[in-house]
Amino acid sequence: MTVEQVRAWVEEHDEDLVSELAAWIAQPSVSRTGLGMADAAEHGLALLRTAGLEARQVETGGLPALVGTAEGPPGAPHVLIYGHYDVQPAGPEEKWTTPAFEPSIRDGRMFGRGTGDNKGQHLAQLLGLRALKELTGGFPCRVTVLLDGEEEIGSPNLAKAVSQLDVPDLAIWSDGPVHDSGRACVVLGVRGILTFELRAYGANRPLHSGNWGGVAPNPAWALIQLLASMRSADGTVLIPGFADSVAPLTEGEWAALADLPLDIPGALAGIGTQHMEPPAELGFYERLTAPTLTINSLSCADSGDHRTVIPDVAIARCETRLVGGQTPAQVTEAIRKHVERHAPDIEFITGGSMSPSRTLPETPYTATILEATERGLSEKPLLVPALGGSLPIAVLTDELGVPCYGIPFANVDESNHAPDENLDLGWFRRGIVAAAAIQLALGERR
Incomplete structure (x- = not known):
C-alpha cells in the first residue's frame, strides 16, 4: 500500500x-x-x-x-x-x-x-x-x-x-x-489558560470627585497598585510561585524554535507596531513557549461616561497563559496568595481554565x-x-x-x-x- x-x-x-x-x-x-x-x-x-x-x-x-x-x-x-x-x-x-x-x-x-x-x-x-x-x-x-x-x-x-x-x-x-x-x-x-477577575471596591456609590476627593477611597488606584505589584516594567512576573515549576526547554525544542521562519518587522508591521512586549531579550518564538500574565480589560463600570467622580468599583479582567510544568490549580493559588498579601480587600474571582x-x-x-x-x-x-x-x-x-x-x-x-x-x-x-x-x-x- x-x-x-x-x-x-x-x-x-x-x-x-x-x-x-x-x-x-x-x-x-x-x-x-x-x-x-x-x-x-x-x-x-x-x-x-x-x-x-x-x-x-x-x-x-x-x-x-x-x-x-x-x-x-x-x-x-x-x-x-x-x-x-x-x-x-x-x-x-x-x-x-x-x-x-x-x-x-x-x-x-x-x-x-x-x-x-x-x-x-x-x-x-x-x-x-x-x-x-x-x-x-x-x-x-x-x-x-x-x-x-x-x-x-x-x-x-x-x-x-x-x-x-x-x-x-x-x-x-x-x-x-x-x-x-x-x-x-x-x-x-x-499553552494552557487561566482567566480571572480582580474587583476593588470603594464607597457604596460613585462620589463627586471635588466634594470627596482625598477623603473617599478610590478603588481604581488600589487596583492599579495591585496590578503593578504583579508584574515589573521589564515584563517580569513578580508573583511568588507563579513560574517556579516551569519546565526548561530541551535541546530538541530549542532546535525546533531556531528552524521556524521568522520576519519580526513584518509580523509587527502587520499588527501596527514596531516593538515587542518586554522583556526585550526573549526571542519571538521563545515568547510563545513562555507563561504570560495579561490584562484583558480595565473598567470602573461607568458605561464609558467618564464623569468627574470617584468610582465605587474598579475591575480588571485578566488571564495567564500556562506552559509545561504549570497547572491551573498551582497558578491560581499563587495569585490568590499574592492578592491576599498585597491587597486583601480586593476580590479575586477565578474563571475558566485549561491545562x-x-x-x-x-x-x-x-x-x-x-x-x-x-x-x-x-x-x-x-x-x-x-x-x-x-x-x-x-x-x-x-x-x-x-x-x-x-x-x-x-x-x-x-x-x-x-x-x-x-x-x-x-x-x-x-x-x-x-x-x-x-x-x-x-x-x-x-
Whole structure:
C-alpha cells in the first residue's frame, strides 16, 4: 500500500468527498446554544461508521462525545485521533457573504461555520481512514477516533469521555491553521489558560470627585497598585510561585524554535507596531513557549461616561497563559496568595481554565510523524514546540500519559470563529492523504 494510491483515491472520489464536507458543514452544531447538536451527533456517528469504524455515543453529563474504534494488526500501535464536532455560533449574519450554515465554494475554498474549526479537519482524518479501508480492507493501526461535543465551550466533560477509552500509544489532532508562513507543520503542544477577575471596591456609590476627593477611597488606584505589584516594567512576573515549576526547554525544542521562519518587522508591521512586549531579550518564538500574565480589560463600570467622580468599583479582567510544568490549580493559588498579601480587600474571582500540554521532540514517534506528514502533504513540515493558544489537549497527554501530535490541515486565513470562516480545499484534499500516510507509517513501526 502506497501514499500514491491514496492520492489517486482522493482524486477519483473528489466530488463526493467535497459533497460530504458540505453536508457536514450544513448541519449546525453550536454547543453554546445547543443548536443542532442532537442531529449533529447522529450525523457524526454516521461519518464514523462510513469510515469503517464501530461507532457509539459516550455520555459525559454534558453534550455527548462520539467514539469510533477499529482493530488493527497484532502488535500495531493504537492511535487516538481527536477532533470536535461542535462549532462557534454564526455571529452577525450580515457579516457573512453567504449564510454560515449554507456552505459555498469560492476561489477553491469552502465557506461556512466549522469548515476549518473543526469539521473539515477531522473529516480529512476520517476520510484518510476510509481510503485505507477501501483500498486494503482494514487499517494498519488500531484506531480510536474521539469527537468532542464541547470544545467550543471549554471541553468541561472531555476527561469523562477519555476515562471510558482504552489507553492508546499516541494521540493525533488536526485543528487550527498551518504555520503563519503558510508552511505545513507538526505541533507538539499548546499553552494552557487561566482567566480571572480582580474587583476593588470603594464607597457604596460613585462620589463627586471635588466634594470627596482625598477623603473617599478610590478603588481604581488600589487596583492599579495591585496590578503593578504583579508584574515589573521589564515584563517580569513578580508573583511568588507563579513560574517556579516551569519546565526548561530541551535541546530538541530549542532546535525546533531556531528552524521556524521568522520576519519580526513584518509580523509587527502587520499588527501596527514596531516593538515587542518586554522583556526585550526573549526571542519571538521563545515568547510563545513562555507563561504570560495579561490584562484583558480595565473598567470602573461607568458605561464609558467618564464623569468627574470617584468610582465605587474598579475591575480588571485578566488571564495567564500556562506552559509545561504549570497547572491551573498551582497558578491560581499563587495569585490568590499574592492578592491576599498585597491587597486583601480586593476580590479575586477565578474563571475558566485549561491545562498546558507538552510533547517533547525527543519522543520516539516524532520522526515517524514528521516523515509521514511530509510524504502525505508533499512538503517538509516545520516542527512547532507549542502553539501560543490553548486547546484541551492536556486531557490526552496528562490523563492518558501519551505523546500527542497536532497536524493542522487549515489555511492560515481560515477565519475560524469569525464571519466567512473557510477551508482551502487543496489543504482538505492533502489532509486526507496525510492522515492515511501517518497511519501507514505508524503501522510499519510494529
